[in-house]
Amino acid sequence: MHPYINALPKDSYVLDLGAGRQILEKEWKDIYDIKPPCQVVTLDIASIPKASLLAKDYEHVQATGGTLPFRDEQFNAVVSNMAFDFMPSQALAETYRIAKPGGLVFLNLHHPSLVNYDINRELSKLRRKIRHKTAANSEISEQKKLKFAVYRYHEYLRDNNKLFKTADQIRSHFGEGGFNASRIDLNSDGNDTWWEVDLVKPSTNKNESLPLAGTIFDGSARSIIK
Numbered sequence: 001m002h003p004y005i006n007a008l009p010k011d012s013y014v015l016d017l018g019a020g021r022q023i024l025e026k027e028w029k030d031i032y033d034i035k036p037p038c039q040v041v042t043l044d045i046a047s048i049p050k051a052s053l054l055a056k057d058y059e060h061v062q063a064t065g066g067t068l069p070f071r072d073e074q075f076n077a078v079v080s081n082m083a084f085d086f087m088p089s090q091a092l093a094e095t096y097r098i099a100k101p102g103g104l105v106f107l108n109l110h111h112p113s114l115v116n117y118d119i120n121r122e123l124s125k126l127r128r129k130i131r132h133k134t135a136a137n138s139e140i141s142e143q144k145k146l147k148f149a150v151y152r153y154h155e156y157l158r159d160n161n162k163l164f165k166t167a168d169q170i171r172s173h174f175g176e177g178g179f180n181a182s183r184i185d186l187n188s189d190g191n192d193t194w195w196e197v198d199l200v201k202p203s204t205n206k207n208e209s210l211p212l213a214g215t216i217f218d219g220s221a222r223s224i225i226k
């Protein structure tokens, strides 16, 4: 992904969907020693203070992937690392809308092996513990709160059919959104396994996208953090 992004012309736009604190952009710099020449915009639903952002020179927007605050066909590439599957289903149509024809989308998605434990059992155990602590007026540790949040995320992925078992399921899901999959691979670091998915928005016959209108934003973004 990074060689492609690194080769984009200066006036190209790349969107990182669900960027969190911009860890990916920091990795581009720290590990691959690249600072893409194009314009990178990061977006996350969470309220992230400017001081917490790790790649300060990129524009950051607070918004949901379900309603992107951008004009149609503005982005040459969209990336999303372990975040797209947390977004509402409208994120697929929104990503298609804001991508240029011929634009690329690079996604890392969670794999079902992530939840090979009994989520319901673990969640109810934790809920019981939290109830007891609350009743006894004692403090709930940060570790417990974090564990609870992680289990809830896993529960969301499971209950909303976001955990694809096969490459065909991925191809068909994103195909329904108008994208062609050019690569679908499983990757693993020994602990976690994830899907790596490269998508292309097919070029139109006219083979041209809407011109940049001076701004990529559609005017609805309330929190553009510069």
Ligand SMILES: C[S@@+](CC[C@H](N)C(=O)[O-])C[C@H]1O[C@@H](n2cnc3c(N)ncnc32)[C@H](O)[C@@H]1O
Pocket (backbone or CB within 6 Å): 017, 018, 019, 020, 021, 022, 023, 024, 043, 044, 045, 046, 063, 064, 065, 066, 080, 081, 082, 083, 084, 086, 087, 088
């Ligand atoms: C596991 S983190 C990954 C963060 C980042 N991509 C990384 O690689 O470190 C998932 C991110 O998705 C964001 N997210 C969840 N739902 C979202 C939504 N509807 N719209 C935008 N971002 C969302 C979360 O706030 C969180 O920052």
